[in-house]
Amino acid sequence: MMLNDLQVIPSVTDYTTGISVIDAQYHRPGRAAIHLLVENGVAALIDTGTRFSVPGVMAVLAQKNIAPEQIAYIFLTHIHLDHAGGASEFMRQLPNAQLVVHPRGAAHMINPVKLVAGVMAVYGEAKFRQMYGEIEPIAAERVIEAPDGTIIELDGRPLLLLDTPGHARHHYCIHDACSESIFTGDTFGVSYREFDVNDLEFVFPTTSPVQFDPEAAHASIDRLMALQPRQAFLTHFGRIRHLEDHAAQMHELIDAFVEIARKASAQPERHASMVEALRALLSQKLATHGCTLPAAAIASLLQTDIELNAQGLAIWLDHTAKVS
Known part of the structure; x- marks a missing residue:
């Protein structure tokens, strides 16, 4: 819009x-x-x-x-x-x-x-x-x-x-x-x-x-x-x-997001890896929740948040690497 x-x-x-x-x-x-x-x-x-x-x-x-x-x-x-x-x-x-x-x-x-x-x-x-x-x-x-x-x-x-x-x-x-x-x-x-x-x-x-x-x-x-x-x-x-x-x-999800970030830290395509893992995790949680929206609708609603979440997790990873 x-x-x-x-x-x-x-x-x-x-x-x-x-x-x-x-x-x-x-x-x-x-x-x-x-x-x-x-x-x-x-x-x-x-x-x-x-x-x-x-x-x-x-x-x-x-x-x-x-x-x-x-x-x-x-x-x-x-x-x-x-x-x-x-x-x-x-x-x-x-x-x-x-x-x-x-x-x-x-x-x-x-x-x-x-x-x-x-x-x-x-x-x-x-x-x-x-x-x-x-x-x-x-x-x-x-x-x-x-x-x-x-x-x-x-x-x-x-x-x-x-x-x-x-x-x-x-x-x-x-x-x-x-x-x-x-x-x-x-x-x-x-x-x-x-x-x-x-x-x-x-x-x-x-x-x-x-x-x-x-x-x-x-x-x-x-x-x-x-x-x-x-x-x-x-x-x-x-x-x-x-x-x-x-x-x-x-x-639970804060810990899961952190684990996704840590697993992606060594990946050559770190951002893409985090985006995909966050999408999979939230989609699975929504299915357990009972959400019956089409996959395309779920992806559209989550797209911006997943992108921003992955960016924020990357900055957190970089910060923790500097102070460790």
């Missing part, structure tokens, strides 16, 4: 306790979510999608009779641009919003030059502009750095921010005790609704570049589960339950 083909009004799923899942319209429907949290007329957004996500979200806010001035906070679970690329445009349109970001990511939101350059180096300038548009600086006085244990109150509703590395070192998750929920960004993996079978979701890790750390990933999952959440809201994509089962699978 090209950006010009996106519908202005994205799909929205509303849950109890003031939580809504808004499709970020990132590449395809159901790939990335922006979460809206409303408490007594005061609202927050959790993650932003890209700049191209902004018009759709603003239209949803208008439909819900939420004025731009009612948005008090924009939370960035981390600063990868599918989560943070829309932050500067949202901050321009939401005059009272403060941006809440991990201390390791705050400087890159205030001065995004290095962040933009790094992503452009991967995609090239033309592709970057097509995917993300312009990334503008955000005034430092509107940025709140949120170290581990920060509590932000949304009209008296406490939101606990926990440092959760593993996917990225600039990642936090949000615990909302009111709804017994965690907003997990990428820490608790990826779960596309197309893979749901009889209301049971399928979840797998995201090891995309450049800071995958398997030991930290395991520890972060355990830390989240210690809160005994009833449900999780993933940026990719939306609400999942059955968290005990999913945590066990995440642990």
Whole structure:
């Protein structure tokens, strides 16, 4: 799907306790979510999608009779641009919003030059502009750095921010005790609704570049589960339950991904070997899960994640080789 083909009004799923899942319209429907949290007329957004996500979200806010001035906070679970690329445009349109970001990511939101350059180096300038548009600086006085244990109150509703590395070192998750929920960004993996079978979701890790750390990933999952959440809201994509089962699978798959990387490390076509092994593993797990989608549909849904996961595993391999 090209950006010009996106519908202005994205799909929205509303849950109890003031939580809504808004499709970020990132590449395809159901790939990335922006979460809206409303408490007594005061609202927050959790993650932003890209700049191209902004018009759709603003239209949803208008439909819900939420004025731009009612948005008090924009939370960035981390600063990868599918989560943070829309932050500067949202901050321009939401005059009272403060941006809440991990201390390791705050400087890159205030001065995004290095962040933009790094992503452009991967995609090239033309592709970057097509995917993300312009990334503008955000005034430092509107940025709140949120170290581990920060509590932000949304009209008296406490939101606990926990440092959760593993996917990225600039990642936090949000615990909302009111709804017994965690907003997990990428820490608790990826779960596309197309893979749901009889209301049971399928979840797998995201090891995309450049800071995958398997030991930290395991520890972060355990830390989240210690809160005994009833449900999780993933940026990719939306609400999942059955968290005990999913945590066990995440642990298993993190170890399996690491083993795939280690076995591929001596292969002459290391990247291709990892891609094929990841595809085979996830296809087998999906079959066990009961997924009956055609193989071509599964391959299409997994293609980008497998490619990025293999890239991230390669960077992790190279890093571990240097420090060993």
